[in-house]
Each structure stands twice: as structure tokens, then as C-alpha cells.
Amino acid sequence: xxxxxxxxxxxxxxxxxLILCVAAWINWGGMPGYEVKPITAxxxxxxxxxxxxxxxxxxxxxxxxxxxxxxxxxxLIMKPDSPFGEIWSGNLTKDPxxxxxRYSDGELLYLLRTGIKRDGHPALPFMIMNxxxxxxxNALVAYLRSDAPSVEPVAVERTSKLxxxxxxxxxxxxxxxxxxxxxxxxxxPPSDQVAYGRYxxxxxxxxxxxxxxxxxxxxxxxxxxxxxxxxxxNVVEDLDLNPVFxxxxxxxxxxxxxxxxxxxxxxxxxxxINADGRxxxxxxxxxxxxxxxxxxxxxxxxxxxxxxxxxxxREATAR
Ligand code: HEC
Ligand code: HEC
Numbered sequence: 001x002x003x004x005x006x007x008x009x010x011x012x013x014x015x016x017x018l019i020l021c022v023a024a025w026i027n028w029g030g031m032p033g034y035e036v037k038p039i040t041a042x043x044x045x046x047x048x049x050x051x052x053x054x055x056x057x058x059x060x061x062x063x064x065x066x067x068x069x070x071x072x073x074x075x076l077i078m079k080p081d082s083p084f085g086e087i088w089s090g091n092l093t094k095d096p097x098x099x100x101x102r103y104s105d106g107e108l109l110y111l112l113r114t115g116i117k118r119d120g121h122p123a124l125p126f127m128i129m130n131x132x133x134x135x136x137x138n139a140l141v142a143y144l145r146s147d148a149p150s151v152e153p154v155a156v157e158r159t160s161k162l163x164x165x166x167x168x169x170x171x172x173x174x175x176x177x178x179x180x181x182x183x184x185x186x187x188x189p190p191s192d193q194v195a196y197g198r199y200x201x202x203x204x205x206x207x208x209x210x211x212x213x214x215x216x217x218x219x220x221x222x223x224x225x226x227x228x229x230x231x232x233x234n235v236v237e238d239l240d241l242n243p244v245f246x247x248x249x250x251x252x253x254x255x256x257x258x259x260x261x262x263x264x265x266x267x268x269x270x271x272x273i274n275a276d277g278r279x280x281x282x283x284x285x286x287x288x289x290x291x292x293x294x295x296x297x298x299x300x301x302x303x304x305x306x307x308x309x310x311x312x313x314r315e316a317t318a319r
Pocket of ligand 2: 201205206207208210211236244245246247248249256257265268269274275279280281282283284285287298314
């Protein structure tokens with residue numbers, strides 16, 4: 001009996017030691033490194049291109065990167081006591097030492113396609129644009145290099161302190177960079193309304209990511225295969241970092257937006273006011289720059305999505 005206890009004790013001790021070693025490796029060992037393969041692109045700077053880029057930057061990047069100074073200088077995304085640690089979004093202004101002045105166009109494009117930063121380390125997977133058309137992505141880069149007030153240099157360094165959880169997810173391979181396939185990506189023409197609406201809502205503006213069941217189960221290459229596609233219930237955080245459930249925006253008459261009019265839909269997406277007249281949470285970005293043509297296309301596409309009877313609890317989210 002004594003011998004048995006001793007052996008069990010030794011085995012438990014060894015297991016504990018192994019666990020401690022793995023934990024130490026996760027916490028203090030270096031982050032995984034990947035090769036950076038800058039993407040060559042022809043970045044145009046005509047006014048149409050810049051307007052296109054502004055739309056993408058203001059509709060997507062500004063949501064996380066708008067600082068208190070009104071520029072894209074970065075902000076606190078997760079508080080120090082969150083499981084992810086203290087997370088700041090990066091400084092996207094043109095500052096040469098603290099902002100995107102440090103990135104070449106090719107490095108920036110590679111980060112946005114794969115999630116690999118210029119230092120070869122993976123970024124948190126918040127801004128991987130693997131389905132965005134080349135033209136839109138190149139326009140975004142042109143805008144970030146432009147004379148727009150949003151990207152005027154701001155000399156602040158935004159440094160995140162990753163918690164144990166994201167370190168573990170990176171190191172154990174649960175968060176991996178996305179493969180860069182190098183094939184040209186071309187958006188459908190606006191005249192092909194439903195296809196265009198699908199592109200805008202499922203490949204360009206992250207509507208599908210936030211409005212499907214969860215970020216973890218979202219299908220990054222084939223969004224329509226994602227569980228709970230557009231059925232809502234995903235957890236998004238508002239500006240005070242409180243969780244808010246995304247809405248079911250399938251055409252379900254009761255739990256979705258099947259009974260809404262296109263006018264009500266436009267008001268919700270552009271101005272953040274829903275069909276009940278309620279102001280939507282900050283967790284739903286205001287897509288103020290979307291044109292009527294783009295909104296009609298999204299609307300037309302969403303009408304073709306299978307209605308899901310997922311009832312999302314919204315009371316707690318009203319403000
Ligand atoms: C959901 C929030 C979110 C959105 C949307 C977002 N970002 Fe970020 N971004 C972050 C966070 C958080 C970091 C810091 C990540 C890290 O260090 O791992 C970051 C980091 C970056 C960096 C790296 C900066 C550096 O110092 O290496 C770049 C470049 C960047 N973002 C560009 C963009 C662009 C361009 C867009 C719009 C297309 C965008 N991001 C949209 C949250 C976001
Ligand atoms: C960052 C995540 C996020 C993105 C991106 C996003 N949404 Fe939302 N959306 C939400 C959340 C969260 C709510 C619920 C807000 C609330 O209850 O106050 C919401 C609410 C809505 C509503 C209101 C529905 C209702 O029943 O009140 C509509 C319509 C909507 N979103 C459409 C869109 C469209 C279209 C897009 C893309 C152009 C989009 N959303 C992109 C998170 C997002």
C-alpha cells in the first residue's frame with residue numbers, strides 16, 4: 001500500500017511538473033514566428049480609389065482603431081483583467097515610428113490577408129480580409145497612406161499585454177494565420193444585385209462574421225457554410241466592453257427581420273436605429289457611408305438567405 005502511494009505520488013508529481021513546464025513555455029517562451037512574404041500590388045491613388053478606401057477604413061477599421069483623438073490612432077479593446085489580457089488596437093496613422101509608417105504596402109497587405117505582422121508574429125485574428133476583393137483592399141491601403149485627417153501622424157505607441165489564454169491559443173495552434181492563396185479576388189459588379197449584396201455582407205463588411213452563431217465556428221473561406229448563418233446570437237462587445245448579442249437578420253418573420261421594410265433596414269444599418277425605434281448598441285457599427293445601391297444589394301441578398309428560427313435574447317442589450 002505504502003509503495004503504491006509512493007508510486008502514485010511520483011507519477012502525480014511528474015504530471016504536475018510537466019503541466020508547469022508547458023504553462024511556463026506558453027507564458028514566457030517566444031511567440032510563434034512566420035515568414036513574411038510582402039504582396040506586390042499596384043496601389044492607385046486617384047480620388048475614386050481613395051473614396052473607396054475611405055469607405056472600407058471608416059466602415060471597418062475605425063470601429064476598433066478610432067482613438068479618443070478622433071484619428072485612427074488605436075484604443076483599448078480589452079481591459080487588463082479580461083482573459084485575453086490588455087489589448088490595444090494598433091496605431092494606423094502615418095506616424096513613421098509608432099504607426100503604419102513602419103509597414104511597407106506589401107507587408108500591410110500580407111498582414112491583412114493572413115494575420116501575420118511585419119515582425120513575423122501573428123496578430124489577434126481581428127482583421128483578416130481573406131475574401132475582400134483586391135481592388136477594395138488596395139484602395140484601403142491607398143487611403144491609409146493619404147492626406148486624410150483620420151491618418152495624420154499621431155506619435156503614440158499602442159502595446160498590448162497578451163494574457164495566458166491567447167498565448168496558449170497561439171502556441172497550441174488554435175489561432176493560426178490564414179493561408180495566402182495569391183489568386184486574384186474580383187468583386188461581382190453592382191448590376192448583379194444579389195451577388196453584389198452577398199459580397200458586401202459576407203466578404204467585405206463582416207456582417208456575416210458578427211451575425212452568425214460564433215466567431216469560432218465561422219467558415220472563413222465559405223461563409224454560407226457557417227453554423228447559424230445570419231441567425232445572430234454571436235457575442236460582440238460594446239464600447240464599455242460589455243457583451244451584446246448580435247441580431248438574427250435572416251428573413252424569419254418573427255425572430256429575424258422578415259417583417260421589416262427596406263427603409264427600416266437602411267436606418268438600422270446606417271444610423272443604428274432599429275424597427276422598434278430603439279437605438280442599437282455601439283456593438284453594431286454604423287455603416288454611415290454605405291450608398292443606397294449598396295444597402296439595397298445587401299437587403300436583396302439577405303432576402304435569399306434561409307430564415308432561421310433562432311430567437312436572440314435582446315432585453316439585456318438595450319441601452
Ligand atoms: C475587431 C477589432 C479590429 C478591427 C475591426 C480591425 N482591427 Fe486592426 N487591430 C486590432 C487589434 C486588437 C490589434 C492588435 C493586435 C495584436 O497586437 O495582436 C490590431 C492591430 C492592427 C495592425 C498591426 C499594427 C502593428 O503595430 O503591427 C494593423 C496594421 C491593423 N490592425 C490594421 C487594421 C486595418 C487596416 C483594419 C480595417 C480593415 C483593422 N485593423 C480592423 C483590432 C481590430
Ligand atoms: C462588429 C459586429 C457587427 C457587425 C460587423 C455588423 N453587425 Fe449588425 N449588429 C451587431 C449587434 C451586436 C447587433 C445588436 C445590437 C443591439 O441589440 O443593440 C446588431 C444589429 C443589427 C441590426 C438590427 C436588427 C434588430 O433586430 O434590431 C441590423 C439590421 C444589422 N445589425 C445589420 C447589419 C449589417 C447589414 C451589417 C453589415 C453591413 C452588420 N449588421 C454588421 C453586430 C454587428
